[in-house]
Amino acid sequence: MRMRPHSIRTQLVTLLLVPSLSLAHRWMYSTYSSVNDALRLIRAVGMYRYYGTVPGQ
Numbered sequence: 001m002r003m004r005p006h007s008i009r010t011q012l013v014t015l016l017l018v019p020s021l022s023l024a025h026r027w028m029y030s031t032y033s034s035v036n037d038a039l040r041l042i043r044a045v046g047m048y049r050y051y052g053t054v055p056g057q
Contacts, residue, residue: 006014
């Protein structure tokens with residue numbers, strides 16, 4: 001019994017899907033990291049204004 005070869009469309013989707021998912025994952029991680037750092041900085045500024053210093057220093 002002989003297997004049918006995959007169509008060109010299936011091969012292209014497979015070849016493009018893996019790098020695209022990897023790129024999307026890296027983009028989401030870097031966005032999360034940047035936004036998280038920005039929010040921490042905003043909270044630190046608010047604490048400095050309220051307490052006169054950043055707690056832990």
